[in-house]
Amino acid sequence: MRKNAQASIHQGGRMRTIPVLFLVWLLALGTGGAVLPGSGSAGEVIQRTVRGTVVATNVEANPQIIVVRVLLPSKEEMIVGARVSADTKITKGKQAAQLADLKAGQTAEITYLKTSEGLLAQSIRVH
Numbered sequence: 306m307r308k309n310a311q312a313s314i315h316q317g318g319r320m321r322t323i324p325v326l327f328l329v330w331l332l333a334l335g336t337g338g339a340v341l342p343g344s345g346s347a348g349e350v351i352q353r354t355v356r357g358t359v360v361a362t363n364v365e366a367n368p369q370i371i372v373v374r375v376l377l378p379s380k381e382e383m384i385v386g387a388r389v390s391a392d393t394k395i396t397k398g399k400q401a402a403q404l405a406d407l408k409a410g411q412t413a414e415i416t417y418l419k420t421s422e423g424l425l426a427q428s429i430r431v432h
Contacts, residue, residue, distance in 0.1 A: 351419040352427070355385055359413050359431075362389075364405045371404060371426060373413055387417045387424035394428040407431055 357375035369389040374382055389395075395402045407413065407429070414430045 348421060352416065353419065354414060354416040355383075356412065356414045357385065359407055359409050359411045360384070361409060362404050362407050364403075369404050371407070371413075371415065371429060373415055385415065385417070385424065387415060387426040389426045389429070393426045395431075396429070397431045402431065404429075 355373065355375045357373040360372040360374050361370075362372070363370040370386060371389055372384060372386045375385055377383055389404050393404075395404060395407075397406055412432045414432070415426055416428045417424045417426045
């Protein structure tokens with residue numbers, strides 16, 4: 306018997322369950338808005354760094370996921386959702402941290418790679 310497709314995320318210091326399709330939708334938005342049109346070709350890996358507010362994390366997904374709301378210079382908001390691997394360097398201040406240590410509302414700087422498989426966080430710095 307298949308369990309409903311849901312994921313638990315840490316938001317605002319509490320655990321919340323949301324449909325996995327919503328997370329996929331957030332990741333798709335992050336992928337679509339993260340790179341300017343015409344700035345890359347198929348198969349090309351592009352590195353970007355954004356700074357924004359942590360919206361949610363999912364430490365129970367494999368791979369783990371972070372979602373950040375970024376305010377663009379044009380004052381428009383962009384949602385960036387990236388996979389977090391075991392190789393992703395996460396720091397909170399000057400201390401090493403884990404994704405589970407991050408909470409919604411914190412300011413984070415994420416350096417990620419945009420690949421044909423989506424966004425992959427290389428480093429996450431929480432201030």
